[in-house]
Amino acid sequence: MPLSRRPTGGLWLAALTLTAFALQTDDFVIAGVLPSIARGLSVGEAAAGQLVTVFSIICAVVAPIAAVAAAPRSPRTVLTCGMLVFCAANLAVPFASSYPALLALRVLAALAAALTLPAVFSVTATLSPPDRRGRHLATVTAGLTGAVVVGVPLGTWIGAAAGWRATFVAGGALGAAALVFLRVALPDVPPPPAAGLRERLRPLAASAVLRALLAATVAVLGNMVIQTYLAPLLHGLAGVTPSGLGVLLTLTGLAGIAGARLSGTLVDRIGPGRSFSVAAVAFAFAMAGLAVCWSMRPAHVAAIVPLLLLWSAAAWAVPPPVQARVLMLTGPESGPQALALSSSAVYLGASLGAGLGGWAIGSLSLGALPIIAGACAIVGAALFALPARKTLRVEDRNTEDRHANA
Template sequence: MRLLTRSPTGGLRLAALALTAFTLQTDDFVIVGVLPSIARGLSVGEAAAGQLVTVFSVICAVVAPVAAVATASWPRRRLLLAGMALFCAANLAVPLASSYGALMGLRVLAALAAAVVLPAVFATTAALAPPGRQGRDLATVMAGLTGAVVAGVPSGTWIGAAFGWRAPFVAGGLLGVAALVFLRVAVPDVPSPPAAGVAERLRPLARPGLLFVLLAAVVAVLGNLLFQTYLGPFLADAAGVGATGLGGLLLLAGAAGIAGARFSGTLVDRIGPARTFALAISAFTIAMAGLALFWTVRPAHVALVVMPLVLWSAAAWAVPPPVQARALAFAGDEAAPQALALVSSSVYLGAALGAGLGGWLLDTFGSGTLPVAAALCAFTALAFSALAGRAVPDPVHRLSTDARKAKV
C-alpha cells in the first residue's frame, strides 16, 4: 500500500533513511583504512584481517534475499529498528573483543543486521514515495551510500589513526544509535502485505524482466569495480598520480558520484529507468574510452584525466537508481523487499567478481586493460537491460507518465 502524498516529515524521513544507509556502508568498508592496525593489534596477518571485509560482504550477498523472504510479512519500521539495534550492539561491543575470533563473530552479527536493514531501507523509501518521485527519493537515500565512500570511510580511517583501531567501530555504533533514534522519530510504518506462503512471495522474482535487470546490475557493477578497485595503479601508470593526488581525485570523484545519483533519480521519474540506465552506461563507456586513450599516451597530464574520471564516477553512481526502480516495477509491490534484496546481492556479487577479475587483468596484462574490460562489461550490461525491456515494457515510465497526467 503506497502513501499518495508527501508527509510533512518527508524530508526528515529521507534524511533518516539516508543516514542509515550511510552508517551501514561506512561500517562495511571502514576496516580497509585500519587494516594494518587490526592485524598488529590482534597478532594476525593482514590477509586474515582482510577477511573481515570479505566475510561481511559475502554474508550481505547471501543473507539479504533469504532474510527478505523470511521477514516479508514483518512491519518495515519494526524490522528497521530491530536490525539497527543489533548493528549498534555488534559495533559497540568491539572494545570487548580481545581475539580475532571474537571480532569476526561481531562482524558476522553486524553483517547480518546490514543484510536485513539495507534492503528494507530502500523498500521503505519506495513504499513511502509519492507518485512520480520514487526515483528521486531512492537517489536521495542512495546518496548515503555515496557519502560513505566520500566522507565516512576517510573519517573512520582518521579516527582509527588518532584513537586506535577499535575507535571507528565504536563511532559506527554511536552513529547507528543516532540513525536508530532518527528512524524511530521520522519514519512511519509501512502497512504489511497480506499473509502469503513462501512460494507466492517468490513467484514475482521469477519474472524474466527482473532476471535480466539483475544480470545487468551484476555485470555493470563488475565492470565498475574491476576498474575502481585498481584505480590507484591505473592513475599512477597513466598520469603519475601519487598518494596525495589520488586522495584529491577520489574526493572530487565522490562529489561527482553524489551529483550523478541525484540527477539519475530525477531522470528515472522523467524519462523512465530503462532510458536512464542506458544513458548512465553510455556515459560510463565514454569515460572508459577517454581513460584508455590517455593511458596509451602516458604519462598524460593529470588535468587530462580529471574530466573522464568525474564522468566515470557520476555515471557509475547513476546506475543504482534505475536498477532499483526497474526491479521494483518487475517484482510488484508484493515482492518489493525481496526484489531490492536481490539487487543488493547482485551488487555484492558484481563487486566480488570485479575485484577478482581486475586483479587478474592487472597482473597479467597491465593497468591499461582495465578501462577496456570495464567498457566491454558496460556493453554487456546494456544488452541485458535491453532484453529486460523486450520481456516486459518499461512499467515505471508508464506509471510516472500517468502520475504527471493526473496532475494536469
C-alpha cells in the same frame, strides 16, 4: 496500516534513509582505506579487498532469508536489534589485531545489514501512502547511493587523519545515530503480511525483470572492480596519496550526485532503456581513457580527473533506469519486493567486482582493471537492451504519458 493512520511527517523517512546510508557506507568505505588495512594487518591489497566481497555476498544471499525469518516480529524491533549488532561489530574493530579477527567482525556486520536493510524497505512501503510509495522508496535508495557519494570520501579522510580503525569506529557512531533516530522517529508499525521466500522472489519469474537485475549486477560488478581498488590504481597511475584520494573521492562524489540526477531526468524524457545505454557508453569511454593513461604512466592528476568525474557520473546514472524499469514491470504491489531484490543484485555485483578485481591484481596487473570494468559496462548495456516487446511498449507509453502531462 490504514491510510488515515499513516504518519504524515518526514522524520521517519529521514531515519530510514540515514539507516540505509550507514549500512551501505560500511560496506564500501573499505575502498578508501584499503592500502592502510593491508599494511596494518600485513596482508596483500587483494586480500584486504576481499573484506568487501565477504560483506556484500553475505548481504546478497542472506537478506531474502532474513526477511522471511524476521517477518513475524515487529519491524521496529528487527531494526533495533540489527542496528545494535551492526554498531557493536564496528566499534569492536580497534580490538581486531589480525586479519581473521577483522574478517569475523565484517561477517557479523554483514549479517546485521542483511537483517536490517530488507526491514528498511518493508517499513518504507508500509508507512508510505500509495501515491507516494515509489518516491519514498527512491528516497531510501538514494541513501544507498549517497554512501558512495558522501560516506566513502568522509571515511577516507577519517582514515587518513586518524588511522583506518577510526573509519570503522566512525561507522559505528553513524549507526548509533541512525538507531537513536529510528527509536525517536519511527512509529511501531505491525509486521507486514506473511510472505515466504518464494513470494519474495516472485518478481524474478518475469524474464524482463530478471534481465534488468542481471544487467544491474554486471554494471555494479564493473564499477566495483574500479571502486574497491581505486586507491592502489590511482597511486600506481599518478602517485595519488591518501589525502589526495580524499579530495578526488569528494569530487567524484559530487559528479555521482550530478550523474544520478541527470539520469533521472533522462529516464523521464527518453525512457529507462536509452538512459541505461547512455550511462554505459559514458562509463566505457572513461575506462578506455584510464586504460590509455595507464599505458603512458605516470600520468598527471589533472589528466585523469575528467575521466574520474565521467566514471562516477556514469556509474551512478545506472540505478535510476534499473529502478524505473523494475517498477514499471512489477507494478506498485510487487514494487517493494522487486526493489529489495535490486538491492541484493547490487550487493551481488559488489561482491563479484571486489573478487574479480582482486584476482586481476594478483594474476594480471592494476592496469587490467579499467579494461575489465569497461567490458562489464558493455555487457550490462547489452543485457538491458534485450527486453521483451511488452517492456518497450510499457516504457514508451509511460514516457508519452509524462510528456503529455508536462
